[in-house]
Amino acid sequence: MNKPLLIGPFTQLLPMTGLPLKGALKDEQLPIIENGGILVSEGKVLKVGVFDELKSDDVDVHHIEGQYVCLPGFVDSHTHICFGGTRARDYAYRNAGKTYLEIAKAGGGIWDTVTQTRRASQGALVEGIISRSEKHLKNGVTTIEVKSGYGLSVDEELKMLRAIKQANESSSATLVPTCLAAHMKPKDWNQDKVYLDEIISTLFPIIKEENLAHRVDAFVEESAFSPEEIKPYFQKAKELGFDITVHADQFTTGGSQVAVDFDAVSADHLEASSEKEIQLLAKSNTIATALPGASIGLGCAYTPARKILDAGGALSIASDHNPGSAPMGDLLTQASILGTFEKLSNTEVLAGITARAAAALRLADRGKLEAGAQADFVLFPTDNYQEITYHQGQLKPSEVWKKGTPIH
Numbered sequence: 001m002n003k004p005l006l007i008g009p010f011t012q013l014l015p016m017t018g019l020p021l022k023g024a025l026k027d028e029q030l031p032i033i034e035n036g037g038i039l040v041s042e043g044k045v046l047k048v049g050v051f052d053e054l055k056s057d058d059v060d061v062h063h064i065e066g067q068y069v070c071l072p073g074f075v076d077s078h079t080h081i082c083f084g085g086t087r088a089r090d091y092a093y094r095n096a097g098k099t100y101l102e103i104a105k106a107g108g109g110i111w112d113t114v115t116q117t118r119r120a121s122q123g124a125l126v127e128g129i130i131s132r133s134e135k136h137l138k139n140g141v142t143t144i145e146v147k148s149g150y151g152l153s154v155d156e157e158l159k160m161l162r163a164i165k166q167a168n169e170s171s172s173a174t175l176v177p178t179c180l181a182a183h184m185k186p187k188d189w190n191q192d193k194v195y196l197d198e199i200i201s202t203l204f205p206i207i208k209e210e211n212l213a214h215r216v217d218a219f220v221e222e223s224a225f226s227p228e229e230i231k232p233y234f235q236k237a238k239e240l241g242f243d244i245t246v247h248a249d250q251f252t253t254g255g256s257q258v259a260v261d262f263d264a265v266s267a268d269h270l271e272a273s274s275e276k277e278i279q280l281l282a283k284s285n286t287i288a289t290a291l292p293g294a295s296i297g298l299g300c301a302y303t304p305a306r307k308i309l310d311a312g313g314a315l316s317i318a319s320d321h322n323p324g325s326a327p328m329g330d331l332l333t334q335a336s337i338l339g340t341f342e343k344l345s346n347t348e349v350l351a352g353i354t355a356r357a358a359a360a361l362r363l364a365d366r367g368k369l370e371a372g373a374q375a376d377f378v379l380f381p382t383d384n385y386q387e388i389t390y391h392q393g394q395l396k397p398s399e400v401w402k403k404g405t406p407i408h
Contacts, residue, residue, distance in 0.1 A: 043375055069382055095299075111187055291319070375403055
């Protein structure tokens with residue numbers, strides 16, 4: 001049997017352990033191990049601590065030369081990186097002052113991506129997912145949630161979910177699939193209820209049979225599905241054992257109430273949330289997920305992250321990487337910018353893309369470096385963790401490790 005591997009020393013090791021899931025965090029609460037090390041066996045963390053104290057004749061050693069800060073691998077809990085085509089024209093139209101409705105009438109919007117994704121083969125979608133996930137990996141993201149939702153029919157949603165599953169088998173990152181068949185009302189269905197019924201009766205059983213996803217999402221919005229329309233859909237999803245997550249309060253409120261009513265794992269977006277919704281989420285078990293990439297892409301307000309934390313809520317931060325509203329796809333840059341505008345501590349930002357983001361996916365073995373966790377971690381070439389958000393995503397990881405193996 002191979003000896004455990006001791007990796008280090010790191011100038012600073014931030015295990016992100018011992019932090020509460022909910023509420024504001026001060027930088028004084030951030031655990032920092034000077035000259036730290038990680039003891040790894042079979043892809044799992046055995047122990048973290050001071051490097052010299054972990055050394056013994058019973059371990060092999062991988063020496064890290066130079067000054068580095070080590071963090072758990074980042075977790076991006078909300079992306080749409082399975083898609084075909086581009087929406088560069090939409091972006092240009094939007095910046096030129098055209099409204100969402102005008103862009104849609106010109107052939108843009110989500111339906112444009114639906115059309116291009118339907119044209120793409122499953123193989124082409126797989127290639128796209130792997131390419132985008134590799135970009136995320138190089139930026140330190142080792143676990144990536146990936147939604148369907150640009151198929152909007154049973155066959156096309158299956159194509160997307162199967163592509164995500166296939167990509168996960170080849171990607172160095174871990175991909176977490178989510179069924180977002182209720183992304184918008186398909187233009188080629190005359191009755192919305194019939195479409196949702198078809199997804200429930202036909203798609204859900206196949207997802208279960210093929211183990212394509214354990215999460216169901218829906219866009220609760222005036223331009224998509226109302227709270228009344230989506231409640232029977234979520235009810236059936238819960239009965240079948242799916243976790244619930246919700247696109248909520250992006251432009252109008254109502255979605256966060258649905259999320260809390262169904263004990264959703266997370267409510268994502270929340271740019272339109274008022275004090276009522278903030279208090280509602282803070283008192284619930286639902287994690288609020290901020291998507292600053294969408295705010296940057298659309299030029300709209302940010303999620304009220306500071307108010308959510310101060311009210312006692314749990315805050316995850318995700319990229320929303322998608323071809324329309326959030327094409328940047330750089331989680332650390334977006335999280336750093338959100339921190340600037342919402343006055344978030346470094347600890348709140350880093351927890352939002354590690355421990356709290358993992359909780360938004362119900363992954364207890366990610367986002368922290370502790371015994372039993374996956375040995376996913378990133379190294380930044382600096383002796384001070386504050387430099388990471390200071391450079392707003394431009395200080396890139398020099399090494400990314402997945403399950404105890406260096407992959408970048």
